[in-house]
Amino acid sequence: MENRINDEFIIGGRSFHSRFLLGTGKFGNKQVMREAIIASQTEIVTVALRRIDTQKNPENIVSFIPDGVVLMVNTSGAHNAKEAIRIAKIAREAGYGDWVKIEVINDAKYLLPDNEETLKATEALANDGFIVLPYFHPDLYFARSLVAAGAAAIMPLGSLIGSNQGLKMEMIITVIVEEITEVPIIVDAGIGSATDAARAMEIGADAVLANTAVAIAENPVMMARSLALAVSAGRMGFLAKGGRTSMMRAQASSPLDGLLNG
Amino acid sequence: MTIILNGITTEIPCQITIKEMLSLQEIDAKLAIVEINEKIINRNLWQETLLCKGDKVELMSLVGGG
Numbered sequence: 001m002e003n004r005i006n007d008e009f010i011i012g013g014r015s016f017h018s019r020f021l022l023g024t025g026k027f028g029n030k031q032v033m034r035e036a037i038i039a040s041q042t043e044i045v046t047v048a049l050r051r052i053d054t055q056k057n058p059e060n061i062v063s064f065i066p067d068g069v070v071l072m073v074n075t076s077g078a079h080n081a082k083e084a085i086r087i088a089k090i091a092r093e094a095g096y097g098d099w100v101k102i103e104v105i106n107d108a109k110y111l112l113p114d115n116e117e118t119l120k121a122t123e124a125l126a127n128d129g130f131i132v133l134p135y136f137h138p139d140l141y142f143a144r145s146l147v148a149a150g151a152a153a154i155m156p157l158g159s160l161i162g163s164n165q166g167l168k169m170e171m172i173i174t175v176i177v178e179e180i181t182e183v184p185i186i187v188d189a190g191i192g193s194a195t196d197a198a199r200a201m202e203i204g205a206d207a208v209l210a211n212t213a214v215a216i217a218e219n220p221v222m223m224a225r226s227l228a229l230a231v232s233a234g235r236m237g238f239l240a241k242g243g244r245t246s247m248m249r250a251q252a253s254s255p256l257d258g259l260l261n262g
Numbered sequence: 263m264t265i266i267l268n269g270i271t272t273e274i275p276c277q278i279t280i281k282e283m284l285s286l287q288e289i290d291a292k293l294a295i296v297e298i299n300e301k302i303i304n305r306n307l308w309q310e311t312l313l314c315k316g317d318k319v320e321l322m323s324l325v326g327g328g
Contacts, residue, residue, distance in 0.1 A: 023328030033326065048327025051268045051320065052289055060293035061324050074327050093302035094295040096324065161328070189328075211328030 007239065009206060011184055012099070012131035012152040014070075016043045019201070020231040021072075021186065022224065023211025030064040032220050037066055040224035044070045046101055046209070048077070049087050062096075072099040072133065079106050081120035088125050100125060101155070101188075102134040111161040115142050119149055126150025135188050138172040140179055147182050154180065155188040155209065158200060162212040164192025167199055177204035194230035201234025263315040276315075280308040287321070295322040 009016045022042040027033035037045060045065060052058060065071065073091040075084035081104065088100040102125070104117040115136050122134045131152045136142060138156035146154050156173050159165035167173065168190065177185055184206035191197050191210040200208050208231050217223035263276050267287075274283060280303060284291050296303045297320040303311055313319065 024326040025328045027326060030326075046327055047324045049295070049322055050325045052294065052323050054268065054287045054289065054321065057288065058290070058293060058323060058325070060290060061326055062293070071324070073324065076327055090295060090297065090302055090322065091324075093304075094322075095305075209328075 007235070009184065011044075011133070017041070018043045018228065018231075019207040019235055020197075020228045021046070021188075021207060021209035022214060023209065024061065024065070025211050026215035027220060028215075030059050030061060033061075033215075034064040034066065035221045036214055036224035037069060039221045040214075040228040042069065042224075042228065044072055044099075046072045046074050046211070048074050049091055050077070070099055071096055072101050073097075074101040074103045074135075075121070076103045076105070078104050078121075079117075080104060080114070081117045081124065084117070084121040085124050088121075088130055089128075092130070098130045100130050100132055102132060113137055113157070115139070119145055122146055122151050123149035126152075133186065138169045138176055140172070140175055143176045143180050147180060151183055153184040153186050153206070155186045157189040158187045158196065159190030161189045163190055164213055165190050166192055166196040167203075170199070170203065173200070173205065174203045191227070194226045197227045197230040198234035198237070201231055202237050204238055207231070263313075265313055265315070265317045265319050267319050268321055274313065278313060280311045280313065283313055283319075284308070284321075289321060293323045295324075296320070297322065 009019050018041050020042050021044045022040050023046045075087045078084035084104050092098050102118050102121045104114045105111050106114050113136050118134050118136050122132050126132045133153045133155055134146050134151050135155045159168035186207040186209055187200040187205045188209040192213045197208045210227050214220050214223045264271050264273055280296055299318050
């Protein structure tokens with residue numbers, strides 16, 4: 001049995017039951033997005049900030065997000081720390097809280113984060129009272145710098161955004177998980193399947209953030225549930241310390257004595 | 263008079279408030295975030311804040327994102 005009392009997931013002083021975070025992009029329609037959020041039991045969702053297209057009649061995404069779910073505004077579209085800081089401040093001043101996912105990207109092909117600018121934004125916003133979750137290219141020294149800068153959690157990429165390529169960065173994320181114990185580690189980007197989500201948790205990540213895998217699934221609501229269950233399953237496997245012994249020979253699991261032909 | 267609305271020079275009537283401008287643009291006020299000359303204007307003030315010629319107005323909203 002999962003013991004939630006002894007397995008709290010805390011970010012920014014707030015305790016959560018779910019270790020699965022869901023992005024809200026790319027959903028075919030907002031009602032399906034809402035149902036996916038509910039099915040996943042996620043307690044934190046990401047959203048983006050954009051100019052309103054005055055030629056269209058946009059829907060109010062906030063009205064589709066269930067009550068009690070934390071809105072975390074991402075800084076997507078920012079090319080440098082200054083732009084990321086501006087987005088975070090606009091969202092806070094507009095009343096959308098102080099949770100921010102730092103995403104600073106200069107590379108259009110691979111959408112890889114600019115770690116240097118991410119660090120600057122993290123430091124400035126943490127000093128300004130934001131709960132800052134930076135998305136970064138996994139590197140141990142850099143992870144330490146983010147913690148020192150005041151990150152509330154750190155979010156190494158599993159693989160390229162929207163690629164569903166899984167945990168290509170597994171080795172370095174494993175190192176980061178071993179070494180960084182001050183803040184939660186949330187694997188973000190590239191999680192394409194339940195297998196990926198469970199694996200991230202089994203190597204000791206504290207949580208997983210997914211979006212594309214759910215939003216583009218034929219059945220997004222079922223996929224949301226699938227990833228959420230995989231996150232729980234992986235977490236339990238990690239806590240149980242199962243499957244740690246890897247051997248190049250078989251080990252009988254039935255008794256070797258008392259054999260009928262003995 | 264003209265204002266710069268989301269980067270585009272836009273003609274609007276003189277002496278209108280933010281609330282009236284949103285209504286003219288057929289934008290749902292509930293979702294809008296309004297910034298004038300790089301300052302966010304609290305929605306409580308939209309009914310009384312008049313736009314001025316040349317104002318740089320940004321209309322934003324939250325959208326789906328990962």
